[in-house]
Amino acid sequence: MAIINQNQWDEFLGSFPDAHLLQTSRWGDFKKAFGWQPLYVQNQNSGAQILFRPLPLGLTIAYIPKGPVGLDWSALLPEIENICRRRRAIVIYIEPDAWQDDSPILAQKLTKYKPASISIQPRRTITLSLEGREEDWLQRMKQKTRYNIRLAEKKGVIIAKSSDLAAFNDLMKVTGERDQFGVHQESYYKTAYQLFHPDGSCEMFMAAFENRPLAAIMVFKRGRRAWYFYGASDEKERNRMPTYLLQWEAMRWAAEAGCTEYDLWGVPDLDEDSLEANFADRSDGLWGVYRFKRGFGGQLKRTAGVYERILQPGIFQFYSIAMRMRKKGMAG
Structure with a gap:
């Protein structure tokens, strides 16, 4: 199973009572009201709510806040990457629900990802x-x-x-x-x-x-x-x-x-x-x-912070420069 609907996600997340609030479908609904698009992915006993932020030209940014849920991500992460590529994501940001002490374990799970220089939720x-x-x-x-x-x-x-x-x-x-x-x-x-x-x-x-x-x-x-x-x-x-x-x-x-x-x-x-x-x-x-x-x-x-998987390096670099310029007040 890969993409599931909201009711199925709620049922799945019910098996993880201590999963983070930011992985609930209501958080997805909340962010949807302000421009994000939630999507739910499950593979066996793991899953993730992915938030997609639309960019110009049909591109997106993919963000998994305080997830994925579950212990074994080995089958889930390839599903996530395939879905994000189909949705033209230039980068996948994963912000696990974990502390910095867990970084060695996360490095083994997120072999295709590297620590990102950005912070999204408070570090x-x-x-x-x-x-x-x-x-x-x-x-x-x-x-x-x-x-x-x-x-x-x-x-x-x-x-x-x-x-x-x-x-x-x-x-x-x-x-x-x-x-x-x-x-x-x-x-x-x-x-x-x-x-x-x-x-x-x-x-x-x-x-x-x-x-x-x-x-x-x-x-x-x-x-x-x-x-x-x-x-x-x-x-x-x-x-x-x-x-x-x-x-x-x-x-x-x-x-x-x-x-x-x-x-x-x-x-x-x-x-x-x-x-x-x-x-x-x-x-x-x-x-x-x-x-x-x-x-x-x-x-x-x-916290363990944000991990990134850049899917479209050239476009991502251009986007990163544009965002830095915007923050400095050099762009509109």
């Missing part, structure tokens, strides 16, 4: 253990983080589940302007929420003081894992520490749903010694994010 992250009692979680945190969680409660911050996507979007705009990064359009967060919330795979938490939204986060879960993908906060009332209490309540929600790991999803891609030596003096980029996330006492991890 380095902090994961929190949700095992044990809540008192155990608190003990693993930095003292200042424990203090800020309690301070938010004392200062009247109220955390509630919310579906107010307009308020979430307003907070995202404020955050983007303050921290100087681009934010998605409102429909992006709305689509994610509407696809994943109905079955409980996503929850939005809003922190408010006297009915005024101060901060919000959108958290996702599948199997034993939960992920903090999106978050935003207002400039005002930051001394009430709403973001700390938000994460605490999200952790509790994930644990109640059976999750044992909470992924804070993204910090600067530097080794721990460099991060610890510099975070107090840096506020640019993701440094402020690291300062906040490190306080929750998790484990710093680095």
Whole structure:
């Protein structure tokens, strides 16, 4: 069996309860709303959701986020390559659901692939253990983080589940302007929420003081894992520490749903010694994010990253140069 339909993929993925959220068909539907085309491939006990990004002249880019699924990819990978060639992919990007420590095993599986120079999903992250009692979680945190969680409660911050996507979007705009990064359009967060919330795979938490939204986060879960993908906060009332209490309540929600790991999803891609030596003096980029996330006492991890198989070298080289020029503002 090679290409299968969405229902068949959902049935197949049901046998892998801890497969990554980004391999679910709903994630494919989510990305489809913003220009990608999902396709599902299965060969015996392994499979992959491939996302195709259309390029000019009928060409595509193929991307497998946090997959393939299953242990033995030997029969699957040739199927994937054949399908991608038929769809005129110039390159296949595979981003396995694996940590850097697994790289030697991946090198044996992905013999025709090489590590790519690009990052798609965050390369380095902090994961929190949700095992044990809540008192155990608190003990693993930095003292200042424990203090800020309690301070938010004392200062009247109220955390509630919310579906107010307009308020979430307003907070995202404020955050983007303050921290100087681009934010998605409102429909992006709305689509994610509407696809994943109905079955409980996503929850939005809003922190408010006297009915005024101060901060919000959108958290996702599948199997034993939960992920903090999106978050935003207002400039005002930051001394009430709403973001700390938000994460605490999200952790509790994930644990109640059976999750044992909470992924804070993204910090600067530097080794721990460099991060610890510099975070107090840096506020640019993701440094402020690291300062906040490190306080929750998790484990710093680095993913295996992206592997690439270039199918059309000449066109791929031209495309890569064009993309670099675009990023530098030299192209439209």
